[in-house]
Amino acid sequence: MTIKISIDCMGGDHGPSVTIPAAISFVNREPQAELILVGLEDVLHAELKKHKADKHPRLSVQHASELVEMDDPVEVALRRKKDSSMRVAIEMVKDGKAAACVSAGNTGALMAVSRYVLKTMPGVDRPAICSILPNQKNGPTYMLDLGANVDCEPHHLHQFAIMGSVLVSAMEGIARPTIGLLNVGTEEIKGNEVVKSTAKLLREDHERGILNFYGNVEGNDIFKGTTDIIVCDGFVGNVTLKAVEGLGRFVKDVMTSEFKRSPLTMLGALVARGALKNIGKRFNPSRYNGASLLGLRGLVFKSHGGADSYSFEWAIKRSFDAAKYNVQEQLSTLIAELMPRTPDQDLTGSTSK
Amino acid sequence: MTIKISIDCMGGDHGPSVTIPAAISFVNREPQAELILVGLEDVLHAELKKHKADKHPRLSVQHASELVEMDDPVEVALRRKKDSSMRVAIEMVKDGKAAACVSAGNTGALMAVSRYVLKTMPGVDRPAICSILPNQKNGPTYMLDLGANVDCEPHHLHQFAIMGSVLVSAMEGIARPTIGLLNVGTEEIKGNEVVKSTAKLLREDHERGILNFYGNVEGNDIFKGTTDIIVCDGFVGNVTLKAVEGLGRFVKDVMTSEFKRSPLTMLGALVARGALKNIGKRFNPSRYNGASLLGLRGLVFKSHGGADSYSFEWAIKRSFDAAKYNVQEQLSTLIAELMPRTPDQDLTGSTSK
Numbered sequence: 001m002t003i004k005i006s007i008d009c010m011g012g013d014h015g016p017s018v019t020i021p022a023a024i025s026f027v028n029r030e031p032q033a034e035l036i037l038v039g040l041e042d043v044l045h046a047e048l049k050k051h052k053a054d055k056h057p058r059l060s061v062q063h064a065s066e067l068v069e070m071d072d073p074v075e076v077a078l079r080r081k082k083d084s085s086m087r088v089a090i091e092m093v094k095d096g097k098a099a100a101c102v103s104a105g106n107t108g109a110l111m112a113v114s115r116y117v118l119k120t121m122p123g124v125d126r127p128a129i130c131s132i133l134p135n136q137k138n139g140p141t142y143m144l145d146l147g148a149n150v151d152c153e154p155h156h157l158h159q160f161a162i163m164g165s166v167l168v169s170a171m172e173g174i175a176r177p178t179i180g181l182l183n184v185g186t187e188e189i190k191g192n193e194v195v196k197s198t199a200k201l202l203r204e205d206h207e208r209g210i211l212n213f214y215g216n217v218e219g220n221d222i223f224k225g226t227t228d229i230i231v232c233d234g235f236v237g238n239v240t241l242k243a244v245e246g247l248g249r250f251v252k253d254v255m256t257s258e259f260k261r262s263p264l265t266m267l268g269a270l271v272a273r274g275a276l277k278n279i280g281k282r283f284n285p286s287r288y289n290g291a292s293l294l295g296l297r298g299l300v301f302k303s304h305g306g307a308d309s310y311s312f313e314w315a316i317k318r319s320f321d322a323a324k325y326n327v328q329e330q331l332s333t334l335i336a337e338l339m340p341r342t343p344d345q346d347l348t349g350s351t352s353k
Numbered sequence: 354m355t356i357k358i359s360i361d362c363m364g365g366d367h368g369p370s371v372t373i374p375a376a377i378s379f380v381n382r383e384p385q386a387e388l389i390l391v392g393l394e395d396v397l398h399a400e401l402k403k404h405k406a407d408k409h410p411r412l413s414v415q416h417a418s419e420l421v422e423m424d425d426p427v428e429v430a431l432r433r434k435k436d437s438s439m440r441v442a443i444e445m446v447k448d449g450k451a452a453a454c455v456s457a458g459n460t461g462a463l464m465a466v467s468r469y470v471l472k473t474m475p476g477v478d479r480p481a482i483c484s485i486l487p488n489q490k491n492g493p494t495y496m497l498d499l500g501a502n503v504d505c506e507p508h509h510l511h512q513f514a515i516m517g518s519v520l521v522s523a524m525e526g527i528a529r530p531t532i533g534l535l536n537v538g539t540e541e542i543k544g545n546e547v548v549k550s551t552a553k554l555l556r557e558d559h560e561r562g563i564l565n566f567y568g569n570v571e572g573n574d575i576f577k578g579t580t581d582i583i584v585c586d587g588f589v590g591n592v593t594l595k596a597v598e599g600l601g602r603f604v605k606d607v608m609t610s611e612f613k614r615s616p617l618t619m620l621g622a623l624v625a626r627g628a629l630k631n632i633g634k635r636f637n638p639s640r641y642n643g644a645s646l647l648g649l650r651g652l653v654f655k656s657h658g659g660a661d662s663y664s665f666e667w668a669i670k671r672s673f674d675a676a677k678y679n680v681q682e683q684l685s686t687l688i689a690e691l692m693p694r695t696p697d698q699d700l701t702g703s704t705s706k
Contacts, residue, residue, distance in 0.1 A: 272621020
C-alpha cells in the first residue's frame with residue numbers, strides 16, 4: 001500500500017519550478033510514496049510535462065485556484081483565499097485523502113490555516129514548530145518551538161517537551177529520548193521565572209518515568225548534541241535558529257571567497273575538494289529542511305521558503321517518514337495518556353482526553 | 354601621560370600563566386599603557402621574572418590575598434572574599450587608581466562585585482553585558498544584554514539601547530550608530546509584548562533625534578551587520594551567543610578533521626594555507642574577546658574564562674581603548690541627559706540625574 005502525501009506546489013519563493021522536480025525525484029526514489037500535487041492545474045501539468053512525468057502513476061494533480069503569497073498577511077490566507085493550494089493540501093489531510101502535507105508557504109499563514117482546518121489535538125493548547133539541527137555526535141538535535149509561540153507559560157513548554165519526545169521516539173526509534181531545557185546556565189537556580197517553573201514540571205515527569213528530562217542546557221549544547229530534544233519558547237528558538245543560519249551563510253561566503261582569491265588557493269581547494277565536499281555536506285542546511293507543525297490533528301510539514309528542489313525533497317521525505325512511522329497516531333495515543341490538564345483547558349472547560 | 358588599567362591576574366581557567374604574558378605583550382605594544390597586576394604577589398612576581406619582565410617600568414604588582422574560583426557562588430565572591438584579586442582590581446577603579454579593570458573571572462561574581470563596589474550609574478536600573486561579534490561588512494556588531502538580566506521590562510531594554518549607542522559612538526567613532534531590536538520578524542506587529550513596547554519607546558527616541566533606531570532585526574542580522582548595535586534581553590542574548598559560539602567550534606572541528614583526513618587533503622590545506630589562515634582569522638573568537646559591563650560607575654571588562662594569552666590581550670586592549678576614548682565620561686554625560694525617569698526609580702524614590 002502506498003502512503004499519500006499532499007504537496008502545496010505553489011508555495012515558497014520558487015513555486016512549481018522547485019516543488020515539481022522535487023516531487024518527481026522523491027516519487028522515483030520511494031516506491032511506497034504517492035504524491036498529490038496541489039495548485040493551478042494547468043501550470044502543474046505543464047511543469048510535469050516538461051519533466052516527462054505527466055503520466056507517472058503515483059503523481060496526481062489536485063486543482064486549487066488561488067495561492068498564498070509569501071507576504072500575504074495571515075488574515076488574507078485564512079479568510080480570503082479559501083481555495084488556496086496551501087489550504088486544499090491541508091484539507092486533504094483532514095479528509096483522510098493524504099497522510100501528511102508539505103508546504104513552503106509562509107509560516108504564519110501555514111500555522112494559522114492548519115490550526116483552522118485541522119484543529120489542535122486534544123490536550124494541546126498550542127501547536128509548536130519543531131526542526132532539526134546537526135550536532136557533533138553526527139546525529140540530529142530536535143528543537144522546538146521555533147517561532148509559533150512568542151509568549152509561553154511553563155505548561156506550554158511542558159507540552160512542547162511531551163510532543164518533542166513522542167516525535168523523536170517515532171522518527172528516530174529512540175525509546176526514551178533525552179530532553180534539555182534551553183537556559184542561560186546548567187544549574188537549577190539559573191534562568192527566568194518561566195524556565196524555572198518549567199524545569200519543575202519536567203523534573204516531576206522525569207520522576208514519574210514519563211519523560212527523560214536531562215536538565216538545563218545552554219546554547220552550545222544544540223551543537224554538542226547533549227540531548228536529543230531542546231525545548232524553548234518560540235521567541236528564543238526563532239532568534240537562535242536564524243542567528244546560527246546567519247553564521248552558517250557567513251562562514252560559507254567567506255570560505256568561498258577565500259578559496260577563490262588566487263590561483264594557488266583555488267589549486268589547494270581542488271586538491272582538497274574531498275574535504276571541502278564533506279564539510280559542505282555536514283553543514284548543508286538543505287539536509288535539515290522540513291519542520292513539523294506539532295500538536296495538530298494531522299501532519300503538516302513546513303519547508304524553507306527559499307528551498308531549492310534538493311532541499312524541498314528533504315521536506316517531502318520528512319513528511320513521508322512521519323506518515324510511515326505513524327507519528328500522528330503515536331502522538332494522539334501518548335498525548336492523551338501523558339498530557340496533564342492545563343490551566344488554559346480548565347478555563348475553557350474543554351477536557352484533556 | 355599613561356592610562357592605568359588594573360588586571361585581575363588570578364581569574365579565568367588559567368590564571369597568571371595566561372594573564373601575565375598577555376599583560377607583558379600589551380604593555381610592550383602600547384607605550385601609553387600602565388598595567389597594575391592584581392593577585393598573589395609571590396606568584397605574580399615569579400611569573401614576571403620567568404618572562405624577564407619583573408623590572409618593567411609600566412608593570413606593577415598589587416597584592417590581593419584571595420581569589421574567586423570559577424565555580425564560587427556569587428555569595429562567596431561578594432561576602433567572604435573581600436581581599437580577592439577581582440575585588441581589589443575593581444576597587445582600584447573606584448579609588449581612581451585605574452581607569453578600567455579586566456577580569457576573566459566568573460561573570461556572575463564579576464557583575465555582583467562590580468555592582469557592589471562601583472554602584473550603578475545614576476539613571477541606569479540594571480547594568481548590561483555588551484560584546485561584539487564579527488559581521489559580513491567586516492565590522493563589529495555590538496550586542497547587549499548577553500546575560501546579566503534574564504527578565505527584562507521595556508524600560509530596561511530601552512536603557513540598554515542608550516548605553517550601547519554611547520559605547521559604540523565612543524569606541525567606533527560613529528556619530529549616530531544604528532540600533533536594531535532583536536525580534537522574530539522585521540514587521541512592527543511581530544514579537545512578544547516586551548519587545549513591542551520597547552520598540553515604541555525606541556521609535557519615540559528616534560523621532561526626538563536621540564537614538565538612531567533602525568527597527569526590528571532578526572537573528573541573521575547579527576552577522577549581516579544590518580545595524581551597529583543589537584538590543585535584546587539577557588536570556589535571548591546569552592542563548593544566542595552560546596549557540597553561535599557552539600556552531601563556530603563545531604565548524605572548526607569538522608574543518609580540522611576533514612583537512613587532516615588524508616595525505617591529499619593535507620596537501621590541499623598546505624597549498625591553500627593562505628585561505629585557511631584568513632578564514633581562521635576572520636572568525637577567531639579571540640579577536641572579539643572583552644565584553645563591557647555597561648552602566649556601572651566605572652569601566653569593567655570581562656574576558657572569556659578560557660581565554661589564552663592572545664585572547665586575554667584583546668580584552669586588555671578593549672578596556673584600554675575604552676579608557677582612552679573616555680567612554681565612562683561620555684556615558685555619564687549622555688546618560689544624565691538622555692535617560693528618562695523610569696518606573697523602577699519612581700518606585701524607589703531615586704532620581705535619574
